[in-house]
Amino acid sequence: MNIGAGLDTTFYRIDNGLIHWYDLDLPAVIELRKLLIPETDRTACIAKSFLDSSWYKDVKNFKDGIFMTAGGVFPLIQKAQVKQFFSMLADNLPNSEIVFDVQSTLDGHFDVWITQLLPDKQKTLRAAQTEALKSWWQKAPQNQKDALIATLKTHTTPHGTEWAHLKAW
Ligand SMILES: C[S@@+](CC[C@H](N)C(=O)[O-])C[C@H]1O[C@@H](n2cnc3c(N)ncnc32)[C@H](O)[C@@H]1O
Helix, strand or coil, X not given: CEECCCCCCHXXXXXCCCCCEEEEECHHHHHHHHHHCCCECCEEEEECCCCCCCHHHHCCCCCCCCEEEECCCHHHCCHHHHHHHHHHHHHHCCCCEEEECCCCCCCCCCCHHHHCCCHHHHHHHHHHHHXXXXXXXXXXXXXXXXXXXXXXXXXXXXXXXXXXXXXXX
């Protein structure tokens, strides 16, 4: 089970031919994921926030715990929400395991690592990110743009100035 899966392809790298895998992310992200990485007979998407305590009910074949990964997800949310999520796991998914990354308290910012690059590399990377987003934004259907804006407003804290350009684009 991949929490905050985005377009992550972990399943295809660890599949032993038997496992059942779930990719959970916010509805707008899952909509895009399904277009690019269709579900199969052993993979399914769950279009919910992991803070929505109903998602575990969508996991079929739950017997004695599940294995979860959460990569690059917890740095996006508040500490209290991470605690709420782990309480929910403890209450509803006993004997499960989760592998996740965390952000050092020394890092005040989600993309702090970019600032550790040399200035010209930072500039190049940020310009490439902005161009990629701009190119997607210009072609995306209005409902996907609306969904992205709604997601950004509700679930994450936008960082950097890229998001400020969305309306202008
Ligand atoms: C930095 S990306 C990491 C994606 C993927 N895990 C990877 O390693 O490539 C963070 C992901 O967490 C998702 N996310 C953020 N808040 C979420 C929430 N409340 N519920 C579910 N997914 C969330 C985002 O939509 C995004 O896809």
